[in-house]
Amino acid sequence: MSTDPTTTTDGLVTGDDGLARPLWAVADPLLRDYYDTEWGMPVHDERGVYERLSLEAFQSGLSWRTILAKRPAFRAAFADFDPDVVAQFGEDDVARLMGDAGIVRNQAKIRATITNAAATVALRADGGLADLVWSFRPAETPAPRTAAAVPTTSPESVALSKALRERGFAFVGPTTMHALMEALGIVDTHLVGSHRRGTSGVWS
Template sequence: MGPLIGEDGVARCPWAGGAGVMRDYHDEEWGRRVHGEAAYLERLTLEAFQSGLSWSTILNKRPAFREVFHGFDAGAIAAFDESDVERLMQEPRIVRNRMKIEAAVTNARASVALRDAEGLEAFVLGFAPDEPPAWADTTEMATTSVESVALSKGLKKRGFAFVGPTTMYALMEAIGIFDPHLVGCFRRGSD
């Protein structure tokens, strides 16, 4: 399926056709570059929490995630202990999954450790594809790539968790490492 024209007359990727949080995310954020450690850690964390759930669930809970994870300040999250994990397990405004919460803490600690090298942003950007995809139809779209597999392995070697190749591919799309919009979508090539 190619881009769909919404009730507003605009062609978009098919998953963003109707008004609401998904279309807003598509139009304003998805595929746009972000900058800074906190922005990268937020997207990495939210992609991990999204695994097995709908993205709209995560988007609706994002304000609470930002609050309880201190704006995704890696240093603040890295200082979390078991009592913080237990507190988050009781927080009904977020996804309460112990493995994902613990992975968020682990990844914050690994992000802090990366500061002594190139940092999280530069590390992730180092896996950008030489030949970005340009799909015209959803049947052409991939869920992993050579680069997402390599990014997954690289992050795991540096102590990150819950960073599988599919999750890393979704991260690469979300943060604009390449333009994920279908050819014909109004957002394709806009950033």
């Protein structure tokens, strides 16, 4: 019997372990592990949400594989994404980060990450970043059957983007916020038929 991966008409690939995943999650072991163990699982702590918000901003215009491979370097460069520490970064830190080949050296995104740390700290007085982001959970989640049917924005991601901008956050456009909501498990956009569909516990 062949154990070669097979692609179905809905864009899912059944691997040699018999589990169905979308095409993007089978192309690389790093992506496969991320898909199987982390993507779409609930994150409710401030640091975890801030880290994912930051990485989604850095991913804009790049592949997620690139960001995932650099995540250890990002964590080292940004004090393990501790908002209290990053909020105090100054121009010397910007210069240091711009010289760090381990991360994405985009000055606008680096400055946004520092700005967003300060905004995260300030938001604690109004319930905190995690509670705000999760408050935009929709009444129901998409149920895409093909990769083409997976939405890239939603009314909730547009509203979340606006709410964060009003609180001083940067690089939080609707598409980036939708990706964040997917990553945090706020919406479940695993394809119907994927072995991960419905596993987060957020959506039955």
